[in-house]
Amino acid sequence: MQIRFHDPASDFSDGLAVIRAYHDSLLTQGRRLLELVSEIESHGIDPERANRLAELYAYYQRANVLHHQDEERALFPAVVGRDLLVDGMIERLGLDHEEIEEAWRVLEIDLKTMLAHHTLSPDFREKAARFEKLQREHLTRENEDFLPKVESSLQMSQRRVMGKAMATIRGINHNQ
Ligand SMILES: [Fe+2]
Numbered sequence: 001m002q003i004r005f006h007d008p009a010s011d012f013s014d015g016l017a018v019i020r021a022y023h024d025s026l027l028t029q030g031r032r033l034l035e036l037v038s039e040i041e042s043h044g045i046d047p048e049r050a051n052r053l054a055e056l057y058a059y060y061q062r063a064n065v066l067h068h069q070d071e072e073r074a075l076f077p078a079v080v081g082r083d084l085l086v087d088g089m090i091e092r093l094g095l096d097h098e099e100i101e102e103a104w105r106v107l108e109i110d111l112k113t114m115l116a117h118h119t120l121s122p123d124f125r126e127k128a129a130r131f132e133k134l135q136r137e138h139l140t141r142e143n144e145d146f147l148p149k150v151e152s153s154l155q156m157s158q159r160r161v162m163g164k165a166m167a168t169i170r171g172i173n174h175n176q
């Protein structure tokens, strides 16, 4: 598979903007995944669907890892240790990440097989639905509960530092 990953974030001058760009992108790709799963179940895998599946595969392989690193290495450390409620949220969100990563590992095996042989794994739909649901519920918790709670406590200078850390995670030389 030679499909290039397009980073949902291009501007790393504000770490919170990077987080939000990923949340929007992950929610959109989750809907695409479910649509494609339904199509494949009804009509099988033709070259066009295989190509879309390969794109989603390449996207999740990179986007999930980067996004969890962005949060665990840049966002969470910037806000931890000031408020017990926020600290509890961070602990829970970190556990969610592990659960999402495990659900992806399970789905990933089926996707690889399907892409290699253009055959359908029997419980592919359940695995994809579980992964998408865990991801969507987690993103919703972050968007609706966590980010509003921490946003006001982050200075613009901290948001810049976070963005710089995220650029470094990607190997980008960021000088803003
Ligand atoms: Fe997260």
Ligand SMILES: [Fe+2]
Pocket: 019, 023, 067, 071, 139, 142
């Ligand atoms: Fe997130």
